[in-house]
Amino acid sequence: MDQRIVDFIHALRAKGVRISVAESIDAMRCVEIAGVADKQFFRSALRASLVKEPRDLPTFDELFPRFFGLDTPPPLQQPGSGMSPEEREKLAQMLQQMLASLSPEQLRRLFEMMMTGQGMSGSQMRQFINEHTTATQMTTGFQPWATRRAMRELQFDRLEQLLQELLQKLREAGVSEAALQQLEREARENREALAQQIGREVGNGLQQREAEERRRRPVEDLQDRPFEELKYQDDDDMRAVINRLAAQLRTRVALRQKRANKGMLDAKSTIRANLRYSGVPLDVRHHRKHLKPRITVICDVSGSMRAVTGFMLMLVYALQDQISRTRPFVYYRTIADVQADFQRLRPEEAIRVVPERVQGGPWQTSLGSCLETFTRDHLDAVDRRTTVIFLGDGDDHMSPPNPRAFEIIKRRAHRVVWFNPEPPYRWGREDNHMHIYGPMCDAVHHVSNLRQLVAAVDGLFS
Amino acid sequence: MFNTIGDVKTALSAQRYIPSDEIATTVFLAEKLGKPILAEGPAGVGKTELAKVWAAATGRELIRLQCYEGLDETKALYEWEYAKQLLYTQLLRDKLNDLLAGVTSLAEAADRLAAEEDVFFSSRFMLPRPLLKAITSERPVTLLIDEIDRADAEFEAFLLEVLSDFQVSVPELGTIRARHQPMVLLTSNNTRELSEALKRRCLYLHVDYPTAEQELQIINLKVPGLPPKLAQQAVELVQRLRGMDLKKHPSVSETIDWARALLELNVRHLDRATIENTLNVLLKFEGDLQRARRAMVRDEGTRRDEFGRLRRDDESGRFRGN
Numbered sequence: 001m002d003q004r005i006v007d008f009i010h011a012l013r014a015k016g017v018r019i020s021v022a023e024s025i026d027a028m029r030c031v032e033i034a035g036v037a038d039k040q041f042f043r044s045a046l047r048a049s050l051v052k053e054p055r056d057l058p059t060f061d062e063l064f065p066r067f068f069g070l071d072t073p074p075p076l077q078q079p080g081s082g083m084s085p086e087e088r089e090k091l092a093q094m095l096q097q098m099l100a101s102l103s104p105e106q107l108r109r110l111f112e113m114m115m116t117g118q119g120m121s122g123s124q125m126r127q128f129i130n131e132h133t134t135a136t137q138m139t140t141g142f143q144p145w146a147t148r149r150a151m152r153e154l155q156f157d158r159l160e161q162l163l164q165e166l167l168q169k170l171r172e173a174g175v176s177e178a179a180l181q182q183l184e185r186e187a188r189e190n191r192e193a194l195a196q197q198i199g200r201e202v203g204n205g206l207q208q209r210e211a212e213e214r215r216r217r218p219v220e221d222l223q224d225r226p227f228e229e230l231k232y233q234d235d236d237d238m239r240a241v242i243n244r245l246a247a248q249l250r251t252r253v254a255l256r257q258k259r260a261n262k263g264m265l266d267a268k269s270t271i272r273a274n275l276r277y278s279g280v281p282l283d284v285r286h287h288r289k290h291l292k293p294r295i296t297v298i299c300d301v302s303g304s305m306r307a308v309t310g311f312m313l314m315l316v317y318a319l320q321d322q323i324s325r326t327r328p329f330v331y332y333r334t335i336a337d338v339q340a341d342f343q344r345l346r347p348e349e350a351i352r353v354v355p356e357r358v359q360g361g362p363w364q365t366s367l368g369s370c371l372e373t374f375t376r377d378h379l380d381a382v383d384r385r386t387t388v389i390f391l392g393d394g395d396d397h398m399s400p401p402n403p404r405a406f407e408i409i410k411r412r413a414h415r416v417v418w419f420n421p422e423p424p425y426r427w428g429r430e431d432n433h434m435h436i437y438g439p440m441c442d443a444v445h446h447v448s449n450l451r452q453l454v455a456a457v458d459g460l461f462s
Numbered sequence: 463m464f465n466t467i468g469d470v471k472t473a474l475s476a477q478r479y480i481p482s483d484e485i486a487t488t489v490f491l492a493e494k495l496g497k498p499i500l501a502e503g504p505a506g507v508g509k510t511e512l513a514k515v516w517a518a519a520t521g522r523e524l525i526r527l528q529c530y531e532g533l534d535e536t537k538a539l540y541e542w543e544y545a546k547q548l549l550y551t552q553l554l555r556d557k558l559n560d561l562l563a564g565v566t567s568l569a570e571a572a573d574r575l576a577a578e579e580d581v582f583f584s585s586r587f588m589l590p591r592p593l594l595k596a597i598t599s600e601r602p603v604t605l606l607i608d609e610i611d612r613a614d615a616e617f618e619a620f621l622l623e624v625l626s627d628f629q630v631s632v633p634e635l636g637t638i639r640a641r642h643q644p645m646v647l648l649t650s651n652n653t654r655e656l657s658e659a660l661k662r663r664c665l666y667l668h669v670d671y672p673t674a675e676q677e678l679q680i681i682n683l684k685v686p687g688l689p690p691k692l693a694q695q696a697v698e699l700v701q702r703l704r705g706m707d708l709k710k711h712p713s714v715s716e717t718i719d720w721a722r723a724l725l726e727l728n729v730r731h732l733d734r735a736t737i738e739n740t741l742n743v744l745l746k747f748e749g750d751l752q753r754a755r756r757a758m759v760r761d762e763g764t765r766r767d768e769f770g771r772l773r774r775d776d777e778s779g780r781f782r783g784n
Contacts (some may be wrong), residue, residue, distance in 0.1 A: 020662050026495070030665075033494045034467065034487060041467050052661035054502065054652070054668055134490035243655065247615075254616050282544050320654060344709070 001036065002028065007122070007204065008067040009050065014207035015063065017056045022048060039068070063244055066200075070197065076193055078117035079186035083179045087170075091115075091183070094169050107133040107155045111162050114190045119197070126201040126208075129154075143206060146209070147199045156195065163187050226448050227307040227421060239348065242311070245454050246318035253322055253461045254356040292324040293460055296381045296413075298374070301330045301391030302365050308421045310351045315457055318345035322461065327381040329376050332360030333398065335370040337378060367392070367433065368399035375405045379412065388413045390441075393422040394434035401433040406440055415442045421458055423448070463520055464493055477515035479508070480679050488667045489516060494775040498625050500661060503669035506713025508629060509649040511606055512669075516647065517604035525599070525644075526529035526606045529613035535620060539630060542597075547582050583634035593624055594638070602642040610660075610675075611650040617718045618657055625663055672714060674701050680714060685721040695732040696721055703744065712744040720744050734758065 009024050027049040034045035043064060079086050094276070095115050101110040113119050120128060133153040167180055189310050210324070267443045270287035277283070297316060299309040308332070316326055325375040361368075382388055388409055407457040410416045418441045420427070420434060428435030438444050445456035464470050470486040471492075481489070489512075492499045501509040517524035527538055551558070561578065565571045589597065596605040610618065624630055628640035648664065650656060672680065678697045681688065688696075697717070704711045712720075720743045729736050738755065745751045 022662055026497070026665075028493060030491050033491060038467070040483045041487050044484045045486070045491060048488045048491060048665040048667060051668075052500070052658075052664075052666040057668060171530075245658070250615050254614070276545055277548055280529065280548075282548075344707075441643070 001031075004067060005031065005046070008046075008063065010206065011067065011207045012050065012056075012059065013057040013062050014210045015059045017051065017053075017059055019050055023052075042068070066203075074281065076113065076117040076190045077186060079115060079183050079190065080179075082182040083175070087175045087179055090173050090175060090318060094166060094173070098166060098169075100179075102162070104155070106159060107162075110156065110194065111159060112156060113161060114163075114187055114194060115166070116291055117190060117193070122197075122201060122204070125197055126205050129198065129201055129205060137209075143203050146206060147202045150198055150202050151195070156200070158200075159191055163191075174186050184283070222449055224449050227311065227450075228304075238311075239314075241450065242318055243315045245450065246315060249319060249454060249458055249461075250322060253456060256461070292322065294325040294383070295384040295389060295460070296327040296329070296386050296412075297389045297391060298329045298331060298335075300365065300367075301332055301358065302360065302395075303362065305392060305421070306355065308419075308453070309391055310445065311453060312389075312419065312457075313342075314347055315453065316344065319457070325386075327386075328354075329374070329378065329381070330354050330358055331365075331370040331392075332358040332366065333364045333366045333370075334358045335373050335378075336361065348409045363397045365395050366398035367394070367396040368402035368405075371402045371405035371409070375408045379408070382409055382412045384412065384414055386413050386417045387417060389460075390416070390418045390437070391416075393420060394418075394437060395428065396433050396434050397431050401436045403436055403440065405419075406437055410440055417441060417460070419447045420444060421446075421448050421452070464490055466490075473519040474515055477518050478683055478739045479511060479515040480511075480676060480683065482672070482676065485512065485667065485669070488665050490646060492665055493520075495665070496645075498641050498648060498664045499654070500648045500650065500664035501667045501669055502650045502652050504671065504711065505651050505714060506715040507669045507671060507727050508593035508714055509608065509647075509669055512618040513604060513608075513647040513649075516645065517606075520602075520604070520645070522645065523601060523603045523620055524600065524606060525592050525596045525603050526608060528608045529617070531612055531614065533613045535617075536591070538593050538617070538620075539624075540591055540594045540632065542583070543587045543589045547587050550582070550587075585635065588632075588635075593680050593728060594630065596644040597624075597628060597630060597640040600641065600705070605646045607646065607648045609651060610648045611653045611656060615657065618660055622657075622659055622663065625660075647742050658666050671704055671711070674698065677701070677714065677717060681717065681721050684718050685725055688721050689730070692724060692729065692732060693721065696724065699732070699737070700744065706754065706757060708745070708750045708753065709747045710745070710750065716744050 005027060006024070009019055013019055027046055030045040030049045030060060031042065034041045036042050046064070047057075047060055051057055072216055080091050083091065095112075099108055099112055102111060106128070108429065119125075120425070129150055133150040163184065167184060168362065170180060170183075171177075264287045266285045266287045270281055270283070271279075273283045275283050295316065297312065299305070299312065302308055316323070316328075326339075326342075328342055330336055330338050332355070336354075338350070338354045338357055341354055341357070344350070345353070407415075418434075422432070422434070424446055426432060426434075427438060434444075443459065445452065445459070447453045447456050464473065467483075467490045469484050470490045471481055472487070472488065474481045488499055491497070501512065505507060513526075529660075558575075560572050561574060565574065582699075588594075588756060592605070596603050607621070612619070625629045625646060628643050629637055648660075670675075674697055677700065678693060681693045681697060682690075685693070700712050700717045700720070720740060723740055723743050724736075727736070727740070737758065741751060741754060745754055
C-alpha cells in the first residue's frame with residue numbers, strides 16, 4: 001500500500017501538483033491514523049495532507065480513482081483449471097516447446113504470462129515497457145495512442161495467433177474439447193488483464209517521465225528569454241515563475257517598507273501617544289510614507305504586445321496585496337475598461353478574454369484616439385495618488401500623436417510610467433511615437449524579458 | 463479524545479453543526495497529528511463556525527485572533543505594559559531611593575538598577591495577546607486564526623515559527639513553550655495566495671458550498687420551525703442561484719438568514735412575490751438582484767411547477783413530448 005501511495009504522489013507531482021517530502025510523510029501518517037478500511041475517509045486523509053490548492057483538487061479527483069479505484073486490472077489467473085493432471089502435464093510440455101522457439105523475447109514473456117498466469121508487478125511492467133517500446137517517449141495527452149503503440153511494438157496481437165497454435169497442438173495431443181474451451185476463455189481473460197495493465201503502466205510511465213522533465217527544465221532561464229518565446233510555455237510553469245517573482249518582489253518591498261518606517265519624526269502623533277506616560281516620549285511615532293500605490297495600467301493588446309501584456313497583468317494581480325487599487329484598461333483601435341473581467345474571473349482567465357473587449361486588427365492600433373477617449377470617459381481612474389502605467393510599443397497606425405491628452409493624464413496623476421518592450425532604437429521611427437510620449441513620462445523602462453519587467457515593477461514601490 | 467472519525471461526526475453534530483466526511487476526517491487527523499488546519503473556501507460556508515463547534519465539542523476554550531492588514535507581533539503575541547511599568551516606578555520611588563542610597567558614582571547607580579531589571583521585565587508587566595494566551599494557557603485551547611489572507615506576508619512568516627514549534631521567544635524572558643499544544647484552525651477567504659511554507663505545515667481543508675441535501679439538513683437543524691416543503695423549495699432556489707453567474711453567491715449563513723426571515727414572515731408557500739420581496743436577504747449586490755429577477759421571469763415559462771402549480775400537468779406533458 002505504501003508503494004501505491006508513493007506512486008500516487010509521483011503521479012500528482014507529474015501533473016504539476018507541488019508536494020514536498022514533508023507532506024508525503026504527513027500523508028503516510030494520516031493514512032496510518034485514518035485507516036484504509038473506509039475509502040471515503042482514506043480519500044479525505046490523502047486530500048487534506050497532499051492537496052493545498054483549490055485548483056489542484058480536480059487533478060486529485062481525476063487521479064485518485066486511477067490509483068485506488070475499482071478499475072485496477074484483475075489479477076491474472078492460472079489457466080487450465082478445468083483440466084485433468086495429465087492434460088495439464090501436456091499443456092506445460094507444449095508451452096515449453098513453443099516458448100523455447102518463440103521470438104522476439106518480449107512476445108515470449110507476454111505469452112508466458114498469459115498462459116501461466118504469473119504476471120508482473122506494476123513497476124516491473126513499466127520497466128518491461130520502457131525496455132521494449134518507445135511508447136513512453138510521448139506526452140501524456142496522447143496516452144491512448146501511446147498505449148496502442150506499445151501494444152504494436154510488443155506484437156500484442158500475435159498472442160491470439162499463438163494461442164490458437166497452442167490450442168491446435170493440444171487438440172492434436174487429444175485434450176478434451178471442453179477443457180480446451182475453458183483454457184481458451186481463461187487465456188483470453190488473462191490477455192485482457194495484461195492489456196489493461198499495459199495501458200495503465202504506459203500512463204504511469206508517461207507521467208513519471210513528464211515529472212522528470214519538469215524537474216530538469218531550468219526555470220531560471222525563463223527570466224532572461226524574450227517574451228515572444230515565452231508565450232508558448234506551459235501555463236503552470238509560467239504561473240509558478242510569476243508567483244515566485246511576485247514573492248521576491250513582495251519581500252523586497254516589505255523590507256524596504258520596514259526600513260522606511262523610520263522616516264521623519266511625527267511630533268504631533270508622538271505627543272498624543274505619550275500623554276498617558278505623562279509626556280515622557282516612550283512611544284516614538286514616525287511619519288509613514290504612503291507605500292501602497294494605486295495603479296492604473298493601460299495595456300496595448302495588439303498581436304505583438306499580447307504576451308507581455310499578459311505577463312504584466314499577471315504580475316500586477318499576483319501583487320494585489322501590495323497595491324491599494326488597480327484599474328486595468330486595454331487598447332487597440334478602441335480602449336476599454338476591463339476591471340469587471342478581473343473581478344469576475346481569475347487573472348489568467350481574464351487575460352485570455354480581455355482582448356475581445358476592444359476592436360482592432362493588424363496595423364489598426366490607434367493610440368492617439370484611445371488617449372482622447374480615455375481623457376473623455378475614464379479620467380476618474382486617475383487621481384493624484386495614482387501611478388499610471390502605459391504598457392505598449394508606442395505604435396500608432398491610425399491617428400496622429402496626442403500629446404495634449406497625455407498631458408491631461410500626466411497632470412492628474414502621481415506618476416506616469418511607460419513600459420516598452422521594443423528596443424530603444426526603434427522608438428520614434430515610422431509610426432512609432434515614443435519620442436513624443438517618452439520625454440513626458442516620469443520614467444520609461446525597456447522591458448523585453450521577465451527580469452526587466454520585474455525590475456520595472458519593483459521601481460513602482462519605491 | 464476522539465477514537466474514530468465517527469466520534470468526531472457525532473460530537474460535532476451534537477453541537478448543531480453538520481460536518482461532511484471531509485471535515486470530520488480532517489478534524490480527526492488534526493487531533494491525532496497535532497497539526498493546524500487551514501480551511502479555505504468562499505465566505506459564509508461555516509469555517510469560523512467550525513472552530514467554535516470544535517472547541518465546544520472538545521470542551522476547550524476558544525481563543526480568536528482576527529487578522530487584518532497591518533497586524534503585527536505586538537497585537538498578536540504580546541506587548542509590554544508601559545503604563546503599568548511607569549506606575550510601579552512611581553510608586554516604588556522610595557524603595558528605589560533606598561536601593562540607590564550610598565551610591566557615589568552614576569555608573570554604580572546604573573549597575574544597581576540594572577540588577578533589578580528583571581522585576582520590570584517579567585510576565586507581570588506583559589500584556590499577552592491571543593497567540594501568547596493560547597500558548598501559555600493552563601488548559602488546552604483551540605486557537606482560531608481568522609482570515610489569515612488579510613494579514614501581511616511578514617506576519618505569515620512570523621506565524622510559521624509559532625505554528626511549527628508552538629514556542630515563542632521573548633528577548634527579556636527567554637523561550638516560552640506551550641504547556642498544551644493548542645489545536646489551530648486558520649481560515650482564509652482566498653483573497654491572496656498564501657505562502658507554500660505555511661500550507662505545507664497545515665492540513666488543508668477546502669470547504670465548499672454544501673450539496674442540496676446537506677443544506678436542507680442544515681436548514682432543518684438551524685431553523686426548526688420551517689415547514690419541510692418550504693425548506694425544500696428554499697434550498698432548491700439557493701442552489702439554483704449558486705449555479706448562476708453572480709458577483710457573490712448566497713452563502714450558507716445567508717440561506718439560514720433567509721429561512722429565518724421566511725419563518726418570521728409566516729410564509730406558507732414560496733410564490734414569486736415573496737421571493738422578490740425577500741431576495742435581498744440572499745443577494746447583496748444590486749446587479750445580482752436584477753440578474754436573479756430576470757432569470758426568474760425567464761424561468762416562469764419553463765419551470766412553472768416550482769413557483770405556481772397552475773399548469774403543472776400539461777407542462778410536464780410537454781416536457782415528456784420533447
